[in-house]
Amino acid sequence: MSPFRRKRLIGTLLTALTFVLVFANLLPILWMIWCSLKDNNEIMSGQVGIGKRRSEVNFLASSGTDWLVGSSDGGIARFKADASGMTSQHGENFGWFTSSWAQDGADLWSLSADKGLQRLDGSLAVAQRIDMGDLKEAWDLQFPKLPWQTVWVNDVQGTSVVATSTKVLAALRMEKGPGLVELDKASGKIRFFNVASGIPFGIDQVLEVPGSQGRQMILLGSDGFLGWDANASRVDIAHRWGQNGLPWDRPGLALPLLDNEIAFVQGAKVFIHAMNSGKKMRELGSLEGLDRGQILSLALEKDRLWFGCAQGLVGIDRKAGKSSDSQAVEVKGLRSALSLDRDAVGSELVQVAALDSGNLLVGGGAGEVVHVAMSGGKLVAGGQSLLPSAHFYIHWRNYVDLWRNLPFGTYLKNSLIVCTSVMLIAMVLASLAGYALARFEFGGKGIFGYSILATQMIPGIMFLIPLYILFTQVGEKTGVSIIGTRWGLVLLYSAFYVPFTIWILRGFFAAIPRELEEAALVDGCTPFRAFWSVIIPAAMPGIIASGIYVFLTVWDELMFAWLLTNAETSTIPVGIRLFAGNYQNRYDLMMAAATVATLPVMVLFFLMQRHIVSGLTAGAVKG
């Protein structure tokens, strides 16, 4: 090999090595950003990639001779099921976020966080769409002054939807509090009802009372439940949890029964409440002894109530009053029939629905659908199928959640104001002082230089209490409060970082040839003009670089900001620390927060990197 080629080969190898190093160097940052887009469970189980969403069955309904099955991630399918087996007619997974479903004749309504309210026609194609943004906008117009309320960790906006012959009702969790949306099918008009418009508390679930032909609805909320007259669009019954014998906690499930009764489920307990009679609630019974796990769904079939429990299916005679285990029909071996033991996350029975006497459909946590028939007093699992598989899901919503949980805008604003102010102050003051230090001889110059260096030697922690007390005293004496204000922080940081900036800039000014300004002075410039139009431009790269250096350093300061700011004036480090303290187990949100804290300086750096590089390197050699 010729020496020349060898040299070239080594050169190429070195270049490759450089880029390998660059890549390895960036890996932690990339990992941070990647994890900020993952699901927390994926992170916690050590999964490197992004997985598929869980397609939990959350909707089962009969439609003529077919079954409609929907899942929370926008999966929907039409099945034909009977004793002979189960065949999928048509299925699709739209990958919508937290869909809920409602039947409307041959059509189907879906309410999801990202797609809003949509109507699907008989062939499961989207026929009409009302954007969540539209809903939101109208909502904002109607209730502009409602306070920011719910802490959302997961962005689940649409929770429940019901369609009647003339209207579509959806219970929505909006940023400004939960409430009811009413869509008039004929006119397309949207109306909103919430705490500000006659509903006594926030509601998040809407249910239709069977047999009322869409007239009577039940609205469930965190504080109680309401009867809703759908024709008149008003509340006709209101009950709060913990009153009139209602359970103290919001029940996990509710199901309106015929003859004005409503069944509530809490854990493994079932209560029946007579709505109109004002009678006390009666406890139907508890499935606790059956050890089928918590009740996750309810279905009504004639006079029998079906409970889909995490690990099985149980039926209870509704009229029997206090039920006993002997009246419950158990499905033996259902677990294996449902393939619930597949060792997949969340493969538990989560939905149950009844078609007609003795015909049931159950849904699982991973999209399993099984037909169960009752024959001779026993339940037999028939055909089974799976919903169309779920989509991969990038959790960009972590950022939305982050923004909701933290007043990040405030932090960002504070940080930007403080950092920029300190940067400007440092640039101006340090230019002057650095120039003076580099050019003029004055008494105590040496001491000044050393004391600047010495300020860098003091452990910040020593300052902390004296500073706080001094600031308090100044505040008391002068009436100008320093603590808890942005300008107090600016003052503090300026004092901290100006000396160091002077130290850096001194080198720059020293490096500028004296002849330059002498020439300017000879040309008739005033000393100030010479400084302004000759020295400053010459030193500009250094000034900018040190300014950005100060910006970055201030952006990084945690200890003092922690003590000297309050809720309105907190900077990003304080916000991040608060967040990390409160959400230690939400790695996804933590990584999102870390990314957000880094992004502004990254952008700044990218824009200014040329100056930083040339400025800082020039300063380095000049000592």
Added chain:
Amino acid sequence: MLLVHFLPMVHGIWLSFLASRKSNLLLYLKAPIPENGILGNYKDVLLDPNLQVGMLDAVRNTFWYALIVTLGTSILGLVGAMLLNRHFKGRGLARTLMLFPWIIPTYVVGLLWGFMWQQDSGIVNIVLHDWLHLVSEKPQWLLGPNTLWAIILPTIWRFWPYSMLMLLAGLQNIPQDIYEAASLDGAGAWMKFRQITLPLLAPVWSVLILNGMIFNVYSFNIVIMMFGNGAGFPGKHGDLIMTAIFRNSFQMWDFGHGAAMSVILMVAMIALVVVWYRIFRRDLTAT
């Protein structure tokens, strides 16, 4: 300046001579002097082994931390600088990207690496164990002696780009003709590196060593954020001087001793800087 720097410093030094404890916190600067004399706090800090829990560990850790981080950033920085001190396509981009860790705020560094070091689900162990099979069992980075490495490596990662930048500038300032003259004299690459590159970079080394000392001895954010947000104890091998002072004085409400410790630290640092200046004076004035 006076308000923010000088007065608090004087107060701080003043406090170090007082028995400023929780019980007389309200007296502040009027607190009595310690029973064992005006230098009582200093005596206690230096001599009383029971008083300062884990202080020795912290000093030892900080010594190794500062030393290894300074060495690590310098060596990595030199490698990076030499790789970048060549002409090749994409050099500007490579340089910019290499600098990126340096702009990550330190509290984010602590948070991020604490997350990456996790034994069961952290990416470091996934790479070492599951992918590369370098270790037979997933090591626990945040427990025991490994802790020191768990704080050293992120710090090196965060600060080496700065060293690289400085060294790159230093390299570019070395006139090419010196190398050419050496080549004519028959010097090999290693010879050139040892006899020309390293000595001529001396001023840069001096700045890097100074920075390394100051930044690393006063390092706080990374450890605090990595170990329970300041709520816990980073352990025998993860505690640094600053976190130890924070715990021993702030959380103990014992400002007298805390201030004394800070003053001792400050004096020690100033002494170190003086030594530094003695060593590098020639290099500093040479340029």
Added chain:
Amino acid sequence: MKILDLRLSGTLVAGALLLGMVGCKGSKDSADNSGKVSLRLWAMTNTSKPKDDLEKVLERFKAAHPDIDVQVEILDWSAAWTKITAAATSGAGPDVVQVGTTWNASITDIGSLLSVQDVLDSARKDLATDSPFVRASYTYMKPLYADSVTSMPWMVDVRPLYYRKDVWQKAGVDINTATASWNSYFAALEKIKSSAITIGGQKVEAIGMAGKNDWNVVHNIYPWIIGNGGGVVNATGDSVLLDDEKSIQGVLAYLRLIRSGVSPKAYLEKTTAQVSAEFDQGRIATWQEASTKLVYLERPVEQGGVGNTVAAKNFGTALPPAGPAGRKLFVGGSQLAIFKSTAHPKEAKELLRYLTTDTGAVMEYCRLSGMAPALRKVFDSPYYSSNDNRRLFRDLVDHGMPYPSVPYWGELETVILNTRFGNIIDIAAEVNGKYDEAKVRAELKIAADQIRELVKSQLEKKPQYLAKLQALRAAQ
């Protein structure tokens, strides 16, 4: 030239300062011009919407006292210690402040807290009972060497066991019999471990134990020490018990959970919140945490809870195991106190009275925060009595053993015990070579010596303590 420079820099400084002030709001004035008394209340992040929730609870107070306005300021727990220190030192604190139960003695010792004996007296009269609050509260509200009551109990931190009913059942063990003694508890956990149960594709560990990077370290170990008849210091706070054989055996019993592998080592580098999330994700069968966890488990995902997880659907609560010296549990929580610097002591006391002795207010706030009420009467509410998981709270509170209310507990806990217990956990995790019981004993011995030193210095420096101590000893 120099003069010019100075002038120039002067203007520039002024300009820069102006710049800094741009966007800075005018400072808040505490004196309201409408003649209303304005009270500042510092509370921590007790609920998910701390400010809104507390203001909601205060609504009735404000309606009843139209002349009093309450400004709520929320502090984070980790910031609170620093801020309250600074506020106590500078004398510029709020009127009413939430303090952790163990902080009360410390802050009282600084001399920053007002006596609220009269609030307690009126509460006794109003509620027609001599002990309106849970037993442990009395220890916390009147520190050992204090002359009077300096805080009112608000919420109690108790820590039930959360266990997976399905896993315990699969392993064939019953939690209520298992927790009858430490040995049966260990046996049950070992059985769960050896059953190697997987649910939903995940291996379920018998129990989760968080590590040392946490403020709960001492709270986790202390019940094992007192459960064995030991202690850290005695009730009068003048003698150290930590290196007693009983205390040492208690610590060793705790370490058995780590050593035997029923809790994976990986959890030792996690904090309570992080291991707690492992429970939510279905990877732990048994877990002990504050009662607030219950709210989180019951709340649906869209409201920030984990209500849809396998764990949330299959969990129950149980009393932690009873030791040889009986079932002695951790009890902490929060008190409300008034800073001496307040300009409106009368109104501040009125606010204190409302927040701590009004059944409705206590009930509402505890419901929101998930903490147990300090006001006994609240337990009679069906909210507690009719719920299987919460029925346990009263028992937990009754079994709770408060820490000795000595003024130096804060230092003792946050520095000495945290550090030494941290080292002990490291020894158990074998991070520095083989486990050796002697090493644990050595650490406890050092800790005990350090505490002795601390106690000695505290008692020596405060003659009034000694006098109090004599009285306490005489009373015993």
